[in-house]
């Protein structure tokens with residue numbers, strides 16, 4: 001697993017970028033090969049139309065004007081006008097088509113990346129700020145798709161345009177053409193020298209952009225805490241730091257990036273001056289006036305695409321920094337996957353065992369769970385209790401195989417869960433986290449998340465059983481009320497009732513519930529208790545329990561301490577033992593009495 005990373009820590013790459021990886025991009029371009037060929041055809045036609053201009057000028061100056069041949073002049077003018085129209089049409093088609101290809105490419109790459117992210121295990125998300133994942137899916141892909149569609153077609157068009165121009169130049173005067181190319185090797189050397197520095201600078205910049213994104217994401221997520229503790233000034237200061245870092249690395253990167261442009265520009269200007277110099281010396285001897293004027297036109301035609309090629313090369317180096325991050329995420333392998341011979345778990349009865357399970361989150365950290373052993377019979381309710389950080393949530397996370405156990409086995413109906421397909425395991429399990437997640441959408445959609453093919457009636461029925469129906473009907477649009485991501489407009493108790501309904505609809509055989517600790521008014525508490533009782537019926541349930549009532553009713557209570565199960569039994573049995581549970585219960589009971 002990757003080392004943990006925070007917003008102000010630069011991410012290091014696990015593998016060095018391999019230039020051959022650019023070949024992988026070919027895979028994305030393949031479906032658009034036909035469309036790109038059409039675009040290239042239009043570019044070719046457009047280029048010929050543009051390049052014709054200086055040649056027509058030469059004929060006009062050297063022949064039509066001295067001979068006072070108006071017929072030829074009109075003809076040349078007509079051809080020139082038509083060529084302009086053709087160039088305009090080709091240009092429009094090219095812009096439209098390239099934009100479309102770019103957008104389609106964007107969807108393809110983003111879908112691949114997003115699909116892989118959906119499959120990644122909890123450990124991946126534990127180890128990095130979510131803003132750093134976000135920037136890869138949104139910003140980096142944007143840059144890359146533009147480079148692939150627009151940049152690549154422009155590159156090919158520019159190369160074609162250089163070749164056609166060169167052909168015309170050679171046809172007019174081969175000696176002047178060679179003189180025009182004399183500084184090209186200098187340019188290539190210059191591009192090579194700055195390339196290495198540029199890659200390093202843009203890699204650094206991508207890190208800083210990622211940090212900035214991570215910080216913004218984190219601070220928006222935690223805005224209520226920030227305001228609650230009046231820490232806005234500190235947050236702004238921290239933001240300033242990452243934003244300044246970002247600006248500084250941007251300035252360093254563009255300083256190197258823009259070193260190429262003036263280089264090309266200077267070489268182009270010197271070459272033009274050189275041609276004037278040589279041309280004027282030989283004017284009337286070897287070079288006619290028309291030839292010199294046409295040649296100067298061609299030199300511009302020649303250098304414009306060369307400048308563009310230089311820019312493309314620049315963008316390519318820049319995009320490499322983004323590309324390596326995108327590929328890294330695309331190549332990230334899930335460690336929690338189906339075994340090669342995995343089979344579907346048949347309908348679960350609900351017998352669950354932890355056979356001597358030990359677990360650590362990180363390879364180089366000590367075991368968090370140590371030799372955990374218990375057996376839950378079908379339909380039983382198991383309450384996990386213990387001090388904070390004891391390992392209760394870790395135990396239930398292993399049950400749904402959100403992480404792989406490090407040692408031992410977890411079995412359901414006597415089948416090791418590492419041998420069955422994840423899908424068949426998780427679709428038969430209902431997991432409710434302490435902080436119920438609400439997606440943006442309607443209440444109806446949120447409950448239906450439990451089973452997407454449920455009818456409206458089934459959703460309402462589930463809400464009724466979960467005791468959520470009453471409060472939903474008091475909302476302005478009832479079940480069609482729109483709620484925001486995380487359900488900010490609902491109370492914690494209401495969010496839990498929605499979650500109960502969601503799980504009831506899914507009707508899982510095994511229920512895993514991290515009970516909310518938030519203080520809830522007695523009326524909602526009673527409702528939640530009723531909803532919970534309905535939920536527990538006929539299922540094997542694991543509850544990280546905080547309510548005394550839930551704990552007392554459990555068939556088995558497991559007392560977790562420092563990653564081990566130190567006591568197990570019913571409430572009466574454990575009270576009689578007068579051990580840790582007794583003390584825990586006693587202190588909680590006294591606390592309740594005091595309030």
Ligand SMILES: Nc1ncnc2c1ncn2[C@@H]1O[C@H](COP(=O)(O)OP(=O)(O)OP(=O)(O)O)[C@@H](O)[C@H]1O
Pocket residue numbers: 126361362368386387388389390391392393394395
């Ligand atoms: N994703 C994680 N990566 C690394 N360590 C973790 C992770 N989640 C939890 N831990 C560590 O594992 C230990 C057990 O945590 P766990 O969340 O299972 O405790 P808990 O008993 O559920 O606590 P609480 O009652 O406060 O929720 C703690 O020391 C915690 O710091």
